[in-house]
Amino acid sequence: MSVRMPEPSGPISSGPIPSGPISSAPATYVREVRRCLADLPPALSEELLDGLDEHLAEVAADSGRPLEGVLGTPAAYAQELRLAAELPEHGQARHSHVTAALRASAERLRRHDAVRSVLTFLPELRPAWWVARAWLALLALDFLFGSQSFAFPLPSALGLGAVLGLPLVIGAVVLSVQLGRRAQRRTPLQRRARLLAIAGNSVLALLALVAVAAVQQRSSMQPVYADDYATATYGYGSGNMLVREDGTPITNLYPYSSDGEPLTGVLLYDQDGRAVDNLLPSTLDGTPIARVLPTESAPQPGNAFPQRQRLQVYDDLGNASLAPEDPRTVPTPSVTPVPTSPNPSPTPSPTRSPEADRSRGPR
Amino acid sequence: MDTTQLLKGVLDLAVLAVLDGRDGYGYEVVRRLRTAGLDDVGDASVYGTLRRLYGAGHLSSYVVPSEEGPHRKYYSLTPSGRDLLDRSGKTWLGFADTVAALLDARPVAA
Numbered sequence: 001m002s003v004r005m006p007e008p009s010g011p012i013s014s015g016p017i018p019s020g021p022i023s024s025a026p027a028t029y030v031r032e033v034r035r036c037l038a039d040l041p042p043a044l045s046e047e048l049l050d051g052l053d054e055h056l057a058e059v060a061a062d063s064g065r066p067l068e069g070v071l072g073t074p075a076a077y078a079q080e081l082r083l084a085a086e087l088p089e090h091g092q093a094r095h096s097h098v099t100a101a102l103r104a105s106a107e108r109l110r111r112h113d114a115v116r117s118v119l120t121f122l123p124e125l126r127p128a129w130w131v132a133r134a135w136l137a138l139l140a141l142d143f144l145f146g147s148q149s150f151a152f153p154l155p156s157a158l159g160l161g162a163v164l165g166l167p168l169v170i171g172a173v174v175l176s177v178q179l180g181r182r183a184q185r186r187t188p189l190q191r192r193a194r195l196l197a198i199a200g201n202s203v204l205a206l207l208a209l210v211a212v213a214a215v216q217q218r219s220s221m222q223p224v225y226a227d228d229y230a231t232a233t234y235g236y237g238s239g240n241m242l243v244r245e246d247g248t249p250i251t252n253l254y255p256y257s258s259d260g261e262p263l264t265g266v267l268l269y270d271q272d273g274r275a276v277d278n279l280l281p282s283t284l285d286g287t288p289i290a291r292v293l294p295t296e297s298a299p300q301p302g303n304a305f306p307q308r309q310r311l312q313v314y315d316d317l318g319n320a321s322l323a324p325e326d327p328r329t330v331p332t333p334s335v336t337p338v339p340t341s342p343n344p345s346p347t348p349s350p351t352r353s354p355e356a357d358r359s360r361g362p363r
Numbered sequence: 364m365d366t367t368q369l370l371k372g373v374l375d376l377a378v379l380a381v382l383d384g385r386d387g388y389g390y391e392v393v394r395r396l397r398t399a400g401l402d403d404v405g406d407a408s409v410y411g412t413l414r415r416l417y418g419a420g421h422l423s424s425y426v427v428p429s430e431e432g433p434h435r436k437y438y439s440l441t442p443s444g445r446d447l448l449d450r451s452g453k454t455w456l457g458f459a460d461t462v463a464a465l466l467d468a469r470p471v472a473a
Contacts, residue, residue: 048414051424054433055389055410061432062390070406077407084374084411085418111420 026056029067032074033081040087041101048085126180129201134176135169136204139211241280249280251289253305268303277302288312290322366403376455377401378412379440379448382422388435389413413438421447 030053037045056067063070071077082089088100109115183197242250253276255266268276282288292308311323370377381387381395393409416422421444427435440448 047418048411050414051389051436052410054436057433058388058390058435059393059406080405080407081411084405084408085415 026053026060026067029071029074029077030056033078036075036078037082041104043101043104044087048081048087127177130177130180131173132208133201133204134172136207136211137176138165138168138172140204140207241278242276243280247284249282249284251279251281251283252307252309253279255305262306264306265300266305267301268305275301275303279307283311366401367405370401370404370408373455374404374408374412375416376448376451377404378409378416379421379444379451382438382440383445383448386437386439388427388437391435392438416444420444 030049033052034045034049037048040048056071059070060067068074081087110119244250253268255263255268257263270276288311289309290312292310312320313323314320377396377399378392381392381399387395389410390406392413393404393406396404396409413422417424417438421441422438423441424436424438427437429435
């Protein structure tokens, strides 16, 4: 005999336990049992009732008697199931619906082989964490009271320099390891101390993520050094970069004299005396531009124009290298360069206050 | 003495024991227990116990189609189930010995 139980249509009523209508067919019997367990979280009741139809069909077939006679009322059967499966009594499950389901899935997760092997392995990582947290704690102090930036690989020792950084790190590691070993030896920490330790560790772990992100960002802004030139990309700082109205970036400026001669080494200032050095450090398609500085001469100010630039390119492996110098550094001068200064000053000094130069314009 | 009270404590152990080395489906487990002498064991108790042990990872299950009747869900011990059986078995035997010793130590009734 094969009995398939039709799925109950619509939500199962969670009313009071019925006093057991006389039912003999296994399907009806199972449906009644289901109703009596309707207060359980669906995940739990499904796990409990899985295969019950077939089981009861077998019981009915074997005994040849109505199930009520063999097993008692569906309500009693459901109650016995609950007890045997150690599930909450009727009506008690509703409150902890979500937590019970969460706890069940957490328990299932913990039983998984992969998770179990990781969990047993974690304690072995403890010493590594002790070292890491010492270093992270120093980084945090350094960031808060010192450089306002993450110094790597050693903290800058609150701005005192990397020389002091190393002994500080060693000291902090020793302290952290001692703390860790003591916490391990001592029988359960006081509740408050324990909470404090957990909170501290969590903050440091969070900091590790931030620090890693910061390092990543820094490394993408490291200056690139070519063989014969020292080059440096600009910082991606203010966001107030020079762009034209149509959004085309201004990446270089080419001053010309009134008689059409290209000028070099011209220092540019704006109306407030600030150096004009906020050129966009990348082309329209995002290629980074490296500034080329002659290594032998004194460092050129950022507002000296025109600048010698090379595009930073990447090969198939993602290694950065510099393209040959941009041909745009030698543009063909236009026939009549503009603007033409009304009264050019004969010898403007770059060190002079740019305020005075403003009306006169470049040489 | 009411054996249902005693059964509650050792039903896990009994179910694991009858499945040790020989897989079985729900109703078969009930019958094996009854044949072994646990006449009072309730069908729902056994079924609920099977599902709980399965949920706890002590049992695994597989379905075997049956020609004359419904599909049968067979249960078999997992390594953790066998481990539980070993440990619980030792506990039970020690406990039973202790109670037996207590009974033996009674002053002989006149």
